Amino acid sequence: MNTAVREFHASKTAMWTLFGLFIAVTLYALSIRTLVPPDEGRYAEMAREMFASGDWITTRLNGIKYFEKPPLQTWMNAMTFAAFGLGDWQARLWTGLCGILGVFMTGYAGRKVFGTRVGLYAGLVLASSLFWLASGQINSLDMGLSGMMTVTLASLLIAQRDEATASERRNWMLLCWAGMALAVLAKGLIGLVLPGSVLILYSLLARDWRIWHRLHLVKGMLVFFAIAAPWFVLVAMRNPEQPYFFFVHEHFQRFLMKGHKREGAWYYFVLLLIPGIMPWLGVLPQSLAAACKRQAGTFQPRLMLLIWAVFIFLFFSYSTSKLPGYIVPVFPALALLTALFLETASHxxxxxxxxxxxxxxxxxxxxxxxxxxxxxxxxxxxxxxxxxxxxxxxxxxxxxxxxxxxxxxxxxxxxxxxxxxxxxxxxxxxxxxxxxxxxxxxxxxxGSDLLPQIRAELKPGTKLYSVSIYEQSLTYYLQRPVTLVAYTDEFAFGLQQQPELSIPKIETFITQWTNDATAGVHSLAIISLDRYEDLKHRGVPMRVVAEDARRMIIANL
Known part of the structure; x- marks a missing residue:
């Protein structure tokens, strides 16, 4: 085998070709699957409604105010719809691009801070890790947050390396502050709290107090607030109820209090990390252990990476609210640590x-x-x-x-x-x-197999109800909201502000449904199988339009 093949990392042509193939496959794969509820359907529908309404400030789901998360993903998806039309790959394009950006920034940071081979290995590890790849193919907030946090981490590493020039340090730190601002717009205060906590822990453990003088705090905070603050100000001006719900309920109460139906054991993320880091599980423990060794120089990038991965992992393990995607931001740090180990690993x-x-x-x-x-x-x-x-x-x-x-x-x-x-x-x-x-x-x-039958029944004046359930993806594919019946769940806060947008009691719905049937007003309803049996027992006039193992579509005429 010749030297060019053995030393793959030394060939810029080979590396850029490999990266190009990674981008091509990643983007192509965005289009081959149906949008799976709840997350993929929810965020696609929020963006569709934003695009259709032209309101880029107040985020809505099914026409109801929805303030659980900031708007960055909704903005990006809505702009994608404006540019390329509605579709599955369009709804996933932002997360796909964030996944690609994360791989690039991780590889580039590895190259600048540790060397060419580490840069290649870091990109390869992250681009092949199951959780990172899967998150980049799913229309949810996890990859949007992780992509922006990777920009933050990579910029911080490049800016703080000992050999950085004054202009490099300033420019990369300003990008770091911009990354944190975008992370806040992606998923909230954790975009600032997590990197800030990592920095505090790093300065304590490394005894690197002077790093605080190298952060360009004043300029950085100006950049941060210029990017992150305007939407929070505008949405609060239009919706005075938003700040308390978003900052108190969606942050502190969700983190500290149970009752969000997302609880998990303390080892929840340990069990997820094992498949998530595949195919690199065989070297992960050694990579973490090697990161504990002190390096020469003032700045300790290995320690920074270790703190980033461990703190974020423990932070979400402590939270009462747990979902698999929460730990995706740790994977760029793990990829760099794994790459560092692989560079010097034994045969x-x-x-x-x-x-x-x-x-x-x-x-x-x-x-x-x-x-x-x-x-x-x-x-x-x-x-x-x-x-x-x-x-x-x-x-x-x-x-x-x-x-x-x-x-x-x-x-x-x-x-x-x-x-x-x-x-x-x-x-x-x-x-x-x-x-x-x-x-x-x-x-x-x-429920996408039911779409042809539903569309054949839908006319411009047809009323569409969703009884005791809400089908996130069907709403997006039908390109119209539904009237919720006897259902609140994630709409609870929005319906407190706009109660007229739902029918809270099933009895009220039955009366309206029956009266419309008598008057010849065509209506459709999406219902569960159990609810169908209940309505049938009550003698409600119904005609089954379509059904599958999870839901039924009924008409009143």
């Missing part, structure tokens, strides 16, 4: 990384058929989805096994760069196989 340690990947693939190939045979699905649709998913998961297992074995062969021949590249490509392709295979499950969740 045996790289063999271990490849062997763990091969073993994982073998476990999947053996375990998935056995597990599926033992599952007793609750309905035929669920069983069909699992059976349809099996070939894709098996393909992912085969890719992991083949990639692990090939990486072992490269490592036996001492092709270090090719070993790391092979593991990364195998992880990347295996994750995309898992994501692509989830389409049947996504269709079942979204």
């Amino acid at each position: 045996r340690q790289r063999m271990l990384a490849a062997g763990v990947l091969a073993l994982l693939g073998l476990v999947v190939l053996v375990g998935v058929p056995v597990t599926l045979a033992a599952i007793r699905a609750r309905d035929e649709a669920h069983l069909a989805a699992l059976q349809g998913y099996q070939p894709w998961v098996m393909t992912a297992g085969a890719l992991a096994l083949a990639g692990g074995v090939l990486a072992l062969l490269h490592e036996r021949a001492l092709r270090r760069d090719m070993t790391i590249l092979t593991i990364a490509v195998a992880g990347f392709l295996a994750t995309h196989s898992i994501l692509a295979g989830s389409e049947l499950y996504g269709q079942n969740r979204a």
Whole structure:
């Protein structure tokens, strides 16, 4: 094997070609799956309503004020709709671009701070980590926040390195402050609280007090508030109820108090990190341990990365509200720490990384058929989805096994760069196989198979109700809001401000539905199977338009 192949990191052409292929596959994959509720449908519909209404200040869902999160994702999606029209890939484009940006910034920071090979390895690790890849393919807030926080972290590392010039330090720190402001607009105060807490802990543990003189605090705060503050001021002026709900309820109460239906055990994120860091689990513990060693120089970037990963992980582990995507911001730091370890790892340690990947693939190939045979699905649709998913998961297992074995062969021949590249490509392709295979499950969740029957019934004057449920993706695909009946959930605060936008009692709905039927006013309703039996028992006039294993569509005429 010639030197150019062995030293892959030394070839700019090879690295840019690889990055180009990563971008192409990532963007293409945005279009191959249905938007899965609740998150994907919710944020697509919020953006559609913003685009349709032209109101870029007050965020709404189903026409109801919705202030749980800031507007950055909604803005970006609405602009995408304006540029490219409505669609699945358009709704995911912002998160896809944030995932790509995160990989680029992580690789660039690794190159500037630690060297060319670490930069390559860091990009490869992040671009192939299951959680990062999956989050970049899902229309939710987690990747938008993580992308902006990666800008913050990477800019901070580059600005604070010992060899940075005065102009570099100033410019990169201003970008760091801009990244924090955008993170706040992406998901709230954690965009400032998390990096700020990391900085405080770093200065205490590293005893690097002078870092506070290198942050360009005055200019940085001007940049931060110029970006983050205007929307908060404008939305509060138009909606005086917003500040208390957003800052108190959505931040402090959600973090400290139970009752949000998102509780989890203290080890919740530990269990998620194991698959989330695949295919690099075999070197993660060693990478974290190596980061504890002090480096030469004033600035300690390894320690900064370790604190970033551990603090954010523990922060959300302590919170009473837990969802898988909360820990996505730790992965760029873990990627850099893993890359640093891989650069100096022994032949045996790289063999271990490849062997763990091969073993994982073998476990999947053996375990998935056995597990599926033992599952007793609750309905035929669920069983069909699992059976349809099996070939894709098996393909992912085969890719992991083949990639692990090939990486072992490269490592036996001492092709270090090719070993790391092979593991990364195998992880990347295996994750995309898992994501692509989830389409049947996504269709079942979204109810997209019912759309032709619903659209055939919908006329300009047709009333559309959603009884005791709210189907996030169906609302987006139908491109019109519904009238909520006997349902509040996440709309509770908005409906307190606009109670006229829903029907709180099922009895009121039945009366209106029946009167409209008598008057010849055509109405449709999306209902659960249990609610259908209840209405049938009450003698409500209904005609079934469409149904699946999760919901029914009924008409009154």
